[in-house]
Amino acid sequence: MTRSILPLTGRSLRAPKSSCVFIYDDSKAPPPPFSAPQGLASGFFSKPRDFSLPNSSWGPEMMRLYEQYNSQCGEETEGGENREGPWKRLPSYNRFLKYATGGVYLSRMIHKKARLFTRNNRDQGATFEYVLFFNSEEDKCVGVFQAGHLLEGPPGHVHGGAIATMIDTVIGTHATIACGPVLTANLNINYRRPIPLGNTVLLESSVDKKEGKKVFVTCKMTSSDGSKLHTDSTALFVSIKVSQLLLGS
Numbered sequence: 001m002t003r004s005i006l007p008l009t010g011r012s013l014r015a016p017k018s019s020c021v022f023i024y025d026d027s028k029a030p031p032p033p034f035s036a037p038q039g040l041a042s043g044f045f046s047k048p049r050d051f052s053l054p055n056s057s058w059g060p061e062m063m064r065l066y067e068q069y070n071s072q073c074g075e076e077t078e079g080g081e082n083r084e085g086p087w088k089r090l091p092s093y094n095r096f097l098k099y100a101t102g103g104v105y106l107s108r109m110i111h112k113k114a115r116l117f118t119r120n121n122r123d124q125g126a127t128f129e130y131v132l133f134f135n136s137e138e139d140k141c142v143g144v145f146q147a148g149h150l151l152e153g154p155p156g157h158v159h160g161g162a163i164a165t166m167i168d169t170v171i172g173t174h175a176t177i178a179c180g181p182v183l184t185a186n187l188n189i190n191y192r193r194p195i196p197l198g199n200t201v202l203l204e205s206s207v208d209k210k211e212g213k214k215v216f217v218t219c220k221m222t223s224s225d226g227s228k229l230h231t232d233s234t235a236l237f238v239s240i241k242v243s244q245l246l247l248g249s
């Protein structure tokens with residue numbers, strides 16, 4: 001029923017401008033009727049929470065790096081003018097699908113309780129605190145990541161799977177910006193130095209080459225001052241049609 005009427009293509013999955021999108025918040029009320037246009041039932045809709053903004057759990061290094069990149073971001077001023085800047089902060093929600101065109105309905109039909117792995121803990125600072133910035137002129141993506149105490153692997157240090165998750169998030173986002181919807185086909189990580197829990201690290205990714213449906217990305221993760229290399233990694237992403245995921249093929 002639903003599959004045939006949904007105009008879901010790669011092109012329809014665009015991140016919205018967070019300032020003007022209203023979405024259904026399923027924690028507050030029952031859903032409006034399926035056919036309700038987005039934004040009409042104002043009592044049921046609320047602004048999506050952008051998890052990539054500072055909160056009280058962010059330590060000084062996280063804040064320093066955030067300010068460093070954020071101060072170089074283009075933005076619309078209160079007077080409505082556009083301030084130029086090479087970087088753009090990428091907003092981050094707990095369910096990407098909800099905020100894509102038409103996704104508000106899809107998100108209720110497809111595993112409606114699903115939440116993004118990295119954004120599913122309400123306890124600020126406990127798991128993944130991160131913010132991503134993108135520089136289109138240089139085609140660079142950076143992630144600033146503060147690792148919370150629930151990410152323990154080796155005693156007092158961050159689990160390798162959590163590190164891989166962060167790398168995949170940064171390079172996956174970068175590959176998506178470069179090529180539209182993609183899936184990780186291959187990810188190789190050299191773990192060079194353990195990361196103490198609570199530390200802030202910097203991830204920097206670059207697209208090495210695109211070849212048909214394939215995009216090759218590399219990423220380095222360093223201490224916040226850049227002095228220590230924690231990981232270096234390479235990855236292959238393959239372009240997909242979003243309908244592939246929805247139709248289970």
Ligand SMILES: CCCCCCCCCCCCCC(=O)SCCNC(=O)CCNC(=O)[C@H](O)C(C)(C)COP(=O)(O)OP(=O)(O)OC[C@H]1O[C@@H](n2cnc3c(N)ncnc32)[C@H](O)[C@@H]1OP(=O)(O)O
Binds near residue numbers: 177185240
């Ligand atoms: C603003 C932007 C916001 C963005 C938000 C986004 C958030 C994102 C953040 C979160 C990010 C989270 C991200 C996640 O967690 S993604 C979740 C983890 N990944 C998966 O589950 C992927 C599972 N795999 C597949 O679905 C398929 O195998 C894929 C789609 C990957 C390839 O499909 P398929 O097999 O049908 O591909 P093809 O036959 O058309 O081949 C195409 C080409 O690719 C080459 N090939 C394929 N596989 C490999 C391999 N392993 N090594 C080397 N090469 C490989 C292949 O040889 C061919 O090359 P060529 O012959 O053409 O030369």
